[in-house]
Amino acid sequence: MTLRQMVANVVQRTLGDMFPAYFQTSAKHDHFKDFGWPDQLTFAQFYRMYRRNGLATAGVDKTIAKTWEDNPELWESETPAESPLEGDIRKAFERLRLWHRFATADTRSMVGCYAGVILRLRDGLPFDAPVGRVAGGLEGLAEVIPVWESQLTVAEWDADPRSETYGQPRFYQFNESALGGTSKSPRQFRVHPDRVIIWSDDGTVNGVSALEPGYNDLLDAEKIKGAGGEGFWKTSRGAPVVGAPEGMTQADVAKAMGVSPAELVDALNDQLESFQAGFDKGLMLGGMTAVPMTISLPSPEHFFAAPVQSFAASLLMPLRVLIGNETGERASTEDAREWNKTCMARRTTRNVPLIREFVERLVRFGILPERDWTIGWADLTEATGAEKMERARGMAEINSKTPMEPVFTDDEIRETVGYDPLATRDDDGEGE
Known part of the structure; x- marks a missing residue:
């Protein structure tokens, strides 16, 4: 084996560990594990x-x-x-x-x-x-x-x-x-x-x-919706990156915050957690600096739509029935x-x-x-009342275009909309 082949094998194994879904080293692969889906439900x-x-x-x-x-x-x-x-x-x-x-x-x-x-x-x-x-x-x-x-x-x-x-x-x-x-x-x-x-x-x-x-689709939709909500919250609040000035020691920070060096990490975490919990909280870091970290989030609509459509398909349900229509149309x-x-x-x-x-x-x-x-x-699956009336109207229009020999009888048109046939009448026009 040449040095070049050895290096290529090491790179493949390393990338396979880092990105198992894309650099597979075996024919068998578990996408459920890669994508965070439960194997058993x-x-x-x-x-x-x-x-x-x-x-x-x-x-x-x-x-x-x-x-x-x-x-x-x-x-x-x-x-x-x-x-x-x-x-x-x-x-x-x-x-x-x-x-x-x-x-x-x-x-x-x-x-x-x-x-x-x-x-x-x-x-x-x-x-x-x-x-x-x-x-x-x-x-x-x-x-x-x-x-x-x-x-x-x-x-x-x-x-x-x-x-x-x-x-x-x-x-x-x-x-x-x-x-x-x-x-x-x-x-x-x-x-x-x-x-x-x-x-x-x-x-x-x-x-x-x-x-x-459609369970995996529901999980994916939850991830996108939850990550979007949490991401926008973090972005609007500004997650801080904490740094210490040159020459400042851990003991200096602990002294400034009124805690022992062993309690410093917990004290900093408490301060950051309290700060992140609301918009009106202050941040005391004992001489350390906190620089807000901004995150640019892509629009989640396109990512969210794919699992929603797949879930609707799993139920044999039209997407409009599942989520409605944004314009209010039926x-x-x-x-x-x-x-x-x-x-x-x-x-x-x-x-x-x-x-x-x-x-x-x-x-x-x-x-x-x-x-x-x-x-x-x-x-x-039976036609609605409006659909029946539309059919009857179409039958009447066809008859109007062929007055000599109507295609549909009056009783056939009445039956289309669910009405009983006309009563049999005598020569005087009165019902028997």
């Missing part, structure tokens, strides 16, 4: 991000608000008129605030890998007992309790290969105080799976937090349509199957009678 990190980061809160809460902008209904038939039983169900669900509790569980399932819904039944049995028949009809359902992932964990798995529930939880453990709080007597008990609905994509505890794909029509499709897909593939499971439980418990129950929920 826990519920505690997701929960803290949701509670303390505005982007995370907006991403979750806006998704839930759109998904649950109206409530579903339970129908025993698809006739327009509400049957007496459907009316009783609606009133019972309103009394229990059922749909609000389900929306809360949906929120918590987005933050964690899953959430839980505990059913408190008036069957006279403890929570860890299986459920048979519950007397009292709709009154048999006493409470619906949405819980966070950390509050509901698997206490015991079914390990018997001969069992029909092999590999599934045999019992859950509910701990109301898992998130802290001020309750004087938090509830804590084991729960049988009959009394639990796991709220996740597949109805199991093996879900994925909605914040996980999201574009195309963005709104795509967002409606995304949230409608959440209704169809995630929430409706879980609601159906809940209904099937009530039927099995005898709380609801056996019916071919239908879950009715409005279509978020």
Whole structure:
């Protein structure tokens, strides 16, 4: 090996240690470590991000608000008129605030890998007992309790290969105080799976937090925003560079400040910390000089925009929906349509199957009678009233250009805006 090669190798190793992200000495490389991203994520990190980061809160809460902008209904038939039983169900669900509790569980399932819904039944049995028949009809359902992932964990798995529930939880453990709080007597008990609905994509505890794909983006956005705020504060205050005049010793400075030489460093740090804490503080350094250090910060908007856009993409959410529009305009029509499709897909593939499971439980418990129950929920992708009127106006304009043979009938135009067809009329113009 020549001297030139030896020098090149030393330089490469040195630069690789100083800037590992750019001077890699191995094919394998850990970008998570380089960029300060956690390798493993826990519920505690997701929960803290949701509670303390505005982007995370907006991403979750806006998704839930759109998904649950109206409530579903339970129908025993698809006739327009509400049957007496459907009316009783609606009133019972309103009394229990059922749909609000389900929306809360949906929120918590987005933050964690899953959430839980505990059913408190008036069957006279403890929570860890299986459920048979519950007397009292709709009154048999006493409470619906949405819980966070950390509050509901698997206490015991079914390990018997001969069992029909092999590999599934045999019992859950509910701990109301898992998130802290001020309750004087938090509830804590084991729960049988009959009394639990796991709220996740597949109805199991093996879900994925909605914040996980964009978690690194949220961290990057926090760094840029926090560094910008701290940097502007430091710049406006003027971080000082402390220097001593030539010939001044450490003992001289300590004597001037009224401390011993051993206490000098702590005394200087206290002075600087107090000075940096506010705009109206003085600085006494015992003969030493403090020169303000100015920092020129680049505009953070461009750096901040990249992780925000990436986080919005991780939620399949248009950027305008996530952060709004600076000019006060609403999201574009195309963005709104795509967002409606995304949230409608959440209704169809995630929430409706879980609601159906809940209904099937009530039927099995005898709380609801056996019916071919239908879950009715409005279509978020349906055109708005203004869009329907615009379509009807266009149809009428087309007819006006072809008066001899109208393209659309009056009833077709009325149907476009949601009106019933015109009543059949006799020759005198009066309805039959």
